[in-house]
Amino acid sequence: MAERIVVIGAGGFGRETLDVIEAINAAGGAPKWEIVGVVDDAPAAVNLERLGARGYPHLGGIDATRDILATSAMAIAVGSPATRALLAARLIEAGARFATLVHPSAIVGSQSRIGEGSIICAGVQVSTNVGLGLRVHLNPGAIIGHDAVLADDVSVNPGGVVSGDVSVGRGSLIGAGAVVLQGLSVGEGAVVGASACVTRDVLPRVVVKGVPAR
Numbered sequence: 001m002a003e004r005i006v007v008i009g010a011g012g013f014g015r016e017t018l019d020v021i022e023a024i025n026a027a028g029g030a031p032k033w034e035i036v037g038v039v040d041d042a043p044a045a046v047n048l049e050r051l052g053a054r055g056y057p058h059l060g061g062i063d064a065t066r067d068i069l070a071t072s073a074m075a076i077a078v079g080s081p082a083t084r085a086l087l088a089a090r091l092i093e094a095g096a097r098f099a100t101l102v103h104p105s106a107i108v109g110s111q112s113r114i115g116e117g118s119i120i121c122a123g124v125q126v127s128t129n130v131g132l133g134l135r136v137h138l139n140p141g142a143i144i145g146h147d148a149v150l151a152d153d154v155s156v157n158p159g160g161v162v163s164g165d166v167s168v169g170r171g172s173l174i175g176a177g178a179v180v181l182q183g184l185s186v187g188e189g190a191v192v193g194a195s196a197c198v199t200r201d202v203l204p205r206v207v208v209k210g211v212p213a214r
């Protein structure tokens with residue numbers, strides 16, 4: 001029997017996550033997930049409109065939907081790592097169960113580990129012996145090299161490349177199309193700008209951009 005799932009976050013990544021869930025359901029056999037709807041404390045009007053057009057209901061905010069959340073798995077589909085971590089803490093306190101979602105077109109190599117609550121989108125490539133923490137988001141087309149370790153609540157935006165043996169600290173964001181060269185470390189809460197090429201270690205909570213990234 002399909003398990004109930006609620007997507008947290010009515011923004012663009014919320015709808016992309018609905019696509020991932022639908023693709024998992026369509027991949028063969030009985031559908032794995034029954035999509036109940038989307039929860040968001042303060043959805044923008046444009047997002048409510050887009051969600052309606054997508055055919056899924058906005059169920060309400062977290063506090064108003066506690067009963068629904070208690071009987072469903074959840075996917076936190078909020079792109080901001082910091083917001084995601086805060087939401088997770090709030091939901092874990094209420095006994096949340098997080099779904100781990102991997103689009104069927106993603107490739108995950110041998111010995112790689114995917115933390116609970118992670119969302120891996122279409123066309124992602126995860127190499128061998130990669131460690132993904134809790135609630136890691138890999139957006140479409142991201143590539144993660146061999147032996148890389150991404151801590152909890154890391155986001156790699158579309159087309160981002162994390163090379164082999166890189167370590168990415170908790171809550172960091174790797175921008176769209178950015179490249180982190182092999183063996184480097186990106187500190188906790190750091191941001192790598194879109195299209196940057198990271199050639200040196202990035203300190204915690206620092207924003208870097210450009211080629212080479214500064």
Ligand SMILES: CC(C)(COP(=O)(O)OP(=O)(O)OC[C@H]1O[C@@H](n2cnc3c(N)ncnc32)[C@H](O)[C@@H]1OP(=O)(O)O)[C@@H](O)C(=O)NCCC(=O)NCCS
Nearest residue numbers: 157158174175176177191192193194195196207208209210
């Ligand atoms: C680097 C980044 C974090 C900077 O954000 P910010 O601090 O709000 O920066 P601002 O937009 O105020 O821009 C500040 C300056 O940096 C430049 N800049 C912004 N992003 C840049 C980037 N990725 N690479 C090079 N320069 C960039 C701006 O042109 C501006 O230059 P100026 O001062 O000469 O006018 C952000 O632009 C970024 O790239 N984030 C990743 C976003 C991403 O991946 N988006 C895709 C989502 S799917």
